[in-house]
Amino acid sequence: MKQMGLGESGFERKTKRTRKREFLDEMNLVVPWAELVSLIAPHAPAPGAKGRRPPFAV
Secondary structure, three states, X not given: OOOOOOOOOOXXXXXXXXXXXXXXXXXXXXXXXXXXXXXXXXXXXXXXXXXXXXXXXX
């Protein structure tokens, strides 16, 4: 017989609803992210030579 883990016994970790999380969820509803990314992507830096730090994703 196998021992149950904490994830199986009902002690799943639930994330707390913080003001920060609520704000970010609201921003995702309000801001048209796909349109902003399409405007920024042509001007974003491309990955350079090896050994250099890669740029952040758009």
